Amino acid sequence: MDLTLTNGRFFTANEAAPWASGVVIRDGRIAEVLDKDTPAPPAGAHQIHDLGGRLVLPGLIDAHTHPSGVAKSAWHVSLPQTDDVDAILAFIRKHGERHPKEEAPYLFFEYYPSTLFAGSAPTKELLDSAISDRPVLCQDFSDHAHWVNSKMLELLEVDEHTPDPVPGLEMFVRDAHGVPTGHILEFAHLRFIDRLYDSIGWRPPEELTAESLKPFFDFMTRHGVTSLFEALIEDEDVLPALRELHRRGELHTRYEGAVRFRTLADLPDAIERAQRLDREHGTDHIRVRTLKLFLDGTNESGNSAVLAPLVHNDSGSLGEMQIETDELVSCLLLANEAEIDVHIHMVGDRAFRAGCDAVDAAKKSLSEAGEAWRTQVTFAHCELIDPADMHRPAELGIIVNWTNHWSAGYFGEEAKSYLGEERWNRMYDFRGILQAGASMTFASDVVTNYELHRGNPFFGMQVAATRVDPELPLDPDRYPGSVRPSSDSRFDVTALLRGHTIEAARQLRIDDRVGSLEVGKDANLVVLDRDLFDVELDQLGQVSPSAVLFEGELAFGSLT
Numbered sequence: 001m002d003l004t005l006t007n008g009r010f011f012t013a014n015e016a017a018p019w020a021s022g023v024v025i026r027d028g029r030i031a032e033v034l035d036k037d038t039p040a041p042p043a044g045a046h047q048i049h050d051l052g053g054r055l056v057l058p059g060l061i062d063a064h065t066h067p068s069g070v071a072k073s074a075w076h077v078s079l080p081q082t083d084d085v086d087a088i089l090a091f092i093r094k095h096g097e098r099h100p101k102e103e104a105p106y107l108f109f110e111y112y113p114s115t116l117f118a119g120s121a122p123t124k125e126l127l128d129s130a131i132s133d134r135p136v137l138c139q140d141f142s143d144h145a146h147w148v149n150s151k152m153l154e155l156l157e158v159d160e161h162t163p164d165p166v167p168g169l170e171m172f173v174r175d176a177h178g179v180p181t182g183h184i185l186e187f188a189h190l191r192f193i194d195r196l197y198d199s200i201g202w203r204p205p206e207e208l209t210a211e212s213l214k215p216f217f218d219f220m221t222r223h224g225v226t227s228l229f230e231a232l233i234e235d236e237d238v239l240p241a242l243r244e245l246h247r248r249g250e251l252h253t254r255y256e257g258a259v260r261f262r263t264l265a266d267l268p269d270a271i272e273r274a275q276r277l278d279r280e281h282g283t284d285h286i287r288v289r290t291l292k293l294f295l296d297g298t299n300e301s302g303n304s305a306v307l308a309p310l311v312h313n314d315s316g317s318l319g320e321m322q323i324e325t326d327e328l329v330s331c332l333l334l335a336n337e338a339e340i341d342v343h344i345h346m347v348g349d350r351a352f353r354a355g356c357d358a359v360d361a362a363k364k365s366l367s368e369a370g371e372a373w374r375t376q377v378t379f380a381h382c383e384l385i386d387p388a389d390m391h392r393p394a395e396l397g398i399i400v401n402w403t404n405h406w407s408a409g410y411f412g413e414e415a416k417s418y419l420g421e422e423r424w425n426r427m428y429d430f431r432g433i434l435q436a437g438a439s440m441t442f443a444s445d446v447v448t449n450y451e452l453h454r455g456n457p458f459f460g461m462q463v464a465a466t467r468v469d470p471e472l473p474l475d476p477d478r479y480p481g482s483v484r485p486s487s488d489s490r491f492d493v494t495a496l497l498r499g500h501t502i503e504a505a506r507q508l509r510i511d512d513r514v515g516s517l518e519v520g521k522d523a524n525l526v527v528l529d530r531d532l533f534d535v536e537l538d539q540l541g542q543v544s545p546s547a548v549l550f551e552g553e554l555a556f557g558s559l560t
Contacts, residue, residue, distance in 0.1 A: 001047050002026045003523075003552060005559070006034065008051035009531065013058050013502040013516040022051075025523040028551035033519060049559040055531040057497065058517050059226030059524025059550065060457050061504035064343075064380055064401050064443035067216045067230055068238045072206040073448035076108045079138070081472075083113055085126075092130040092138075101134045105200045110139040110450050112147065114300040114414035121173060122147035124182025135196055137189070141411060142300040143447050146184040153180050155196040156189055165191050166262075168320035169297055185301055186294070208237040210244040216452065217245065217253055221556050223456045224526035224545045227254035229508055231343060231380065231445070232292050234260075239281035239288070246285055252548070252555035256508045258290040258343050263323055264330050267291070271338045289509065290341040293331070296321050296351040299383055299415035299427070304348030307386060311420040319348055328358035333365065336375040341509070343378045343401075349386045355379055356392040363396065373397075378441070378507055383427050384419065390432025393439075399507050400433050403445040404460030404496070408469035408484045429489040441507045442499040457500055461532070462540035464491045470541065493532055493540075523552035527559065 006022035012033065022034035024046070080091055092109060099107075116122075127136055127149040135152035139145075153159070153172075160178035164171035165188050173183035197203045220228060230238070238257070245251035259277065261270035270291055278288040296319060297303030302310055305319040323331070335342050346352055355377075363373050378399040383406075393400050407428050416424040434440060442464070444455035454460070454471075463469055466483070467490050473482035505515025513522050527547040535543060547557035 002031065004046045004048045005056065005525070005527075006048060006050055008054050008056045008527070010056045010517055011058075011497060012518065013498055014518050020517065023517060023523070023525070025549075025552045028523055028553070030517060030519055030521050030523050033517060051527060051559070054546070055528045055533070056517075057224065057526045057528065058501045058515060059522075059526060059548070060224045060500045061441075061508065061515065062220065062225050062228040062444050062455065062457065063441040063499075063504040063507050064231045064403065064445050065228055065455065066232065066445070066447045067213055067228070068208055068233070068235055069447040070216045070449050070452055071208055071212040072204075072235070073110070073450065074212070075205050076110050076448060076450065078450050079109050079112055083116060085116060088112055088116070088138075089126070089130045092127070092136065096131040096136075105134055105202045106196070106204070107131065107134065107136045108139070108204070109137070110448055111141040111143075112138050113412060114141045114145070115412045116140075118417070121181065121183045124148060124150045124153060124180070127182060135200070140300070142298045142414075144186055144298040145301045146187075146189060148182050148184060148189065150182070152189075152196065153182065155199045156192040157195050158189075158192055164188060166320070166322060169303055169322060185303055186297055206235075208235050208241050210241050210248070210250075213238065213241050214245060214250060217251060219452060219455065221252045221548055221550070222545065223458065224548055225457060226252060226524040226526075226548070226550050226555075227505070227508060227510060227514055228256070229290075229343075229443070230255065230257040232260055233257045233277070233288065236277060239277060239286065242286050243281060243283065246283065251285065252550035253285075254508075254510060254514065255286045256290065256510070257286075257288045258292040259288065260292045260294075261331070262293070264327050264334070267331055267334055271335070271340055274340060275338070290343050291335060292343050292345070294322055294345040295328075295355065296346055296348050298347055299419060300411050302418040304384070304418075305346075305351040305354070306348040306384070306419070306423075307350045307353065308423075310418045312418050318350060321351055321354065325354045325357050325361070328354065329361045329365070332358055332362040332375060332377070336362065336366065336373060339374050341376040341378070343380060345380050347381050347383045349384045349389070352379065352382055352385050353389050356389055356396060356398065359396045359398055360392075376507070376509065380443075382430075382433075384423060385429070385433070387432060391436040393433055394436040399439045399441060399503070400430065401441045401443055401507065402428075402430060402464075402499075404442050404457070404464040404491075405444065405454045405469070407464040407491075408467050409472045409474040409482065410463075410469050412472070413474075425485040428484070429486065430491075431489060434495060439503045439506060440495070440499045441504040442496060456541065458532075458543045459541040461491075461493070461496045461500075462538065464496060465493060465537045465540060466490060468538065470538075497532070523549055525549045527557070
């Protein structure tokens with residue numbers, strides 16, 4: 001029986017016909033889009049629901065997130081939200097006393113504020129003062145820096161003789177004698193983590209199963225997300241687990257995943273791995289067609305690649321990049337030959353310019369050789385962009401992906417100590433990108449269970465539309481209304497919805513099936529309890545789906 005939804009306000013995300021009043025759903029797809037002058041089909045062969053004027057959206061898309069990370073983090077310990085080092089140490093000490101070494105041989109705490117050490121850095125000795133009898137790791141709020149104790153370094157077998165994986169970027173911070181201080185950047189410890197586990201004879205409960213992944217996907221379904229992109233597949237077990245959820249009828253989400261590469265040297269293996277995973281596990285709903293590169297670090301850790309020197313010391317440092325422009329050009333050409341897409345983490349303005357230069361050079365090289373450009377390149381984060389480069393993504397066909405809920409005070413002011421006030425005030429400003437006509441997509445980038453609640457896309461829309469973080473507001477005495485500069489950099493609701501629907505569908509290469517309400521596309525729809533276009537911007541996060549349809553079937557809520 002066909003399902004007809006009428007008397008609604010349907011935001012279609014179809015530029016040719018952006019609004020409709022109803023849809024007819026047949027066999028899981030949209031058979032007809034109704035406008036206000038189109039009569040609803042007669043009852044009988046149709047099940048008809050009058051939506052009473054409610055707003056309806058295409059199924060939302062999270063274009064950069066980490067379901068595996070969330071599932072694997074269930075055993076992590078949440079730190080109190082405080083800027084008081086002594087309070088954090090007291091919490092860690094007390095937790096260690098309550099959970100002795102025999103019960104918890106390795107402790108992982110998240111998160112300490114990136115601003116906690118204000119101009120200095122954490123040390124192993126300081127963390128030793130809380131717990132020294134077993135390895136302890138604390139993750140900072142940026143997710144790209146870590147603080148460990150002496151026992152952890154000992155069991156990692158990392159000392160002054162251990163080379164850094166990527167000097168200046170993925171590294172162990174060291175003292176004047178080369179001895180690791182206990183401060184780690186860009187997950188360098190993961191290169192050695194098996195040594196630790198083997199030494200203590202224990203591994204964390206991080207199995208990826210249908211049961212461990214289901215809470216993440218159920219959360220996304222409840223909040224209207226019907227497609228998503230996992231920006232880094234570290235554990236291949238995620239794929240059979242997803243297939244099991246799909247077999248049970250419990251996966252109401254299309255999934256696209258990415259495989260990491262670091263340099264041109266390991267790119268062929270990454271391409272082969274992605275192709276193998278897609279061949280072995282790919283279905284109509286689960287695909288692996290993208291490569292992931294971390295080009296630079298983070299602004300909060302002071303290792304983003306910038307055009308002008310960082311200001312925290314007199315070294316004249318421009319930050320670090322994993323690879324330089326010429327090597328990135330070669331990587332893009334190889335990816336293009338393999339017909340696989342590339343998703344690049346970049347944060348600083350030098351990394352952004354290098355990325356644009358590489359895409360430009362790669363496309364010109366192919367054009368001169370009479371070959372086609374097939375790879376789709378997405379730049380993720382792009383927190384600092386030089387105004388002179390704002391036009392380039394539109395001209396080069398680069399998609400820019402942004403994490404909405406970072407748009408205000410989530411990372412505080414730590415980046416200011418490295419970038420200075422002028423550049424800090426220009427962070428997260430994408431007006432020039434949109435004005436030039438580039439495609440922008442939006443995402444949650446949640447990496448642990450600690451922050452899963454911020455994966456609600458409507459919460460992210462609120463933060464991006466107001467530049468105020470209701471959970472972690474900036475000091476109102478210094479920033480009126482807790483609005484992060486510049487208030488002019490706020491997004492409008494229409495741009496946010498397009499970035500969560502049709503633009504994101506294009507990034508995932510599924511726009512032939514989802515992303516807009518058009519005849520022939522999957523009937524993925526979100527019926528809201530309130531109209532996003534009518535509520536105050538600081539209330540966007542309170543809007544909730546009252547019903548979510550996935551391929552024409554009710555996945556959450558009720559249509560009545």
